[in-house]
Amino acid sequence: MTAPDPHADYLARQPEEIRALLEAIRSEAEGRVPDATRCMAYQMPALRKGRVFFYFAAFRKHIGIYPPVQEPAALVEELAPWRGPKGNLAFPLKDPLPLELIGRVAEALAGQYGK
Numbered sequence: 001m002t003a004p005d006p007h008a009d010y011l012a013r014q015p016e017e018i019r020a021l022l023e024a025i026r027s028e029a030e031g032r033v034p035d036a037t038r039c040m041a042y043q044m045p046a047l048r049k050g051r052v053f054f055y056f057a058a059f060r061k062h063i064g065i066y067p068p069v070q071e072p073a074a075l076v077e078e079l080a081p082w083r084g085p086k087g088n089l090a091f092p093l094k095d096p097l098p099l100e101l102i103g104r105v106a107e108a109l110a111g112q113y114g115k
Contacts, residue, residue, distance in 0.1 A: 006038050007045040018058045021097055025056050028099045029106035036110065053113035054106050065089040069108050
């Protein structure tokens with residue numbers, strides 16, 4: 001018997017188009033960090049590798065990804081258009097999601113926090 005998906009309730013509460021974006025983010029992140037496990041943290045879907053390293057959530061006008069990426073410097077610089085004052089990422093819902101970039105963020109965060 002498979003364990004229930006800890007993200008299921010959160011995703012079920014989202015409008016279909018937002019749910020599809022969140023599922024695409026999760027799929028990209030899990031593809032980049034295949035040994036990550038799903039969990040919920042701070043009432044957001046998250047991925048864990050030893051400890052939680054990647055949080056993602058839908059808000060009224062954007063999808064947020066946490067915590068801030070600190071390295072590599074080239075990736076941090078590439079993320080500048082989406083970084084908030086604390087370094088968290090906000091991808092506006094009106095714009096296409098840069099999934100490949102988000103996948104690289106997941107990899108970087110797994111290296112930073114997922115020990």
